[in-house]
Amino acid sequence: MIDRDETAPPHLREAKRQARSFERVRQAHQREVAEDYVELIADLIDVTGEARAVDLAERLGVTNATVNNTLNRLTRERHCLVRDFLMQLGDDAETAKIDAEGIEHHTSEKTLAALKRFLGR
Amino acid sequence: MIDRDETAPPHLREAKRQARSFERVRQAHQREVAEDYVELIADLIDVTGEARAVDLAERLGVTNATVNNTLNRLTRERHCLVRDFLMQLGDDAETAKIDAEGIEHHTSEKTLAALKRFLGR
DNA sequence: TACAAAAATTAGCCTCGGCTAATTTTTACG
DNA sequence: CGTAAAAATTAGCCGAGGCTAATTTTTGTA
Numbered sequence A, B: 001m002i003d004r005d006e007t008a009p010p011h012l013r014e015a016k017r018q019a020r021s022f023e024r025v026r027q028a029h030q031r032e033v034a035e036d037y038v039e040l041i042a043d044l045i046d047v048t049g050e051a052r053a054v055d056l057a058e059r060l061g062v063t064n065a066t067v068n069n070t071l072n073r074l075t076r077e078r079h080c081l082v083r084d085f086l087m088q089l090g091d092d093a094e095t096a097k098i099d100a101e102g103i104e105h106h107t108s109e110k111t112l113a114a115l116k117r118f119l120g121r
Numbered sequence C: 001t002a003c004a005a006a007a008a009t010t011a012g013c014c015t016c017g018g019c020t021a022a023t024t025t026t027t028a029c030g
Numbered sequence D: 001c002g003t004a005a006a007a008a009t010t011a012g013c014c015g016a017g018g019c020t021a022a023t024t025t026t027t028g029t030a
Helices: A010-048 A053-060 A064-088 A093-106 A109-119 B010-048 B053-060 B064-088 B093-106 B109-119
Strands: none
Touching: A010 A053, A010 A064, A010 B010, A010 B053, A053 A064, A053 B010, A064 A093, A064 A109, B010 B053, B010 B064, B053 B064, B064 B093, B064 B109
């Protein structure tokens, strides 16, 4: 079983190529949100020494509640990333869960990106 | 009451500027979907003489059903645009509704864009 | 220290844009 | 002309990312 079927007719290959392109755009839009938050938070901390949700909301042009929901979602994603990595290393589910709690807040963006690559996400 | 308060402190003005920028990005993402459809449909008609939903789906990398839903939404938007324009011209709701039915399928993208500008959308 | 204002969180709702599965309509052809 | 295959539609689900309103927690200050 090969991934990129060189024997398929050209118009089908073209359609698949196009589909992958649109898919990448959709995924990029997803990532943008996280990146906007990271950037804004860094900027606020740089300037004011802290990053209040209320200030993020003002700068993003959304409500307080929306910022809260989004941050929850993003930190949930971060948590799962660390936990799944630990399980890949052989931790049992319970241990992975507990350790992830302790680790995740000390994990830089770079390390998180590395974990993502490692897990193939 | 003025729109852009020149007397507001600089950091608030900056926050508003940033909020508008994020808002524009969100709106741009919305428009992209419609543009992708218009472009793909034109391309398919150009090449094959027709634009089947099933082909759009393949090229967009989504399912048949998704294409159907999205097209429904977009044509609903088009319908409302024409109808609201007629009402702006003084048509009563009933007349506007009926006439929009007849008109909307003969309206080019350019005209629709003009209507949008006229209605301030 | 008490309390008012500010910030954060929670609850409940919406739309968009995805999906699968089932059904109906259209098309092509023997 | 009938029918099987293809295409389209419908029903019902999900998650992301918005909202408002209400509540709880935190913070600054008299």
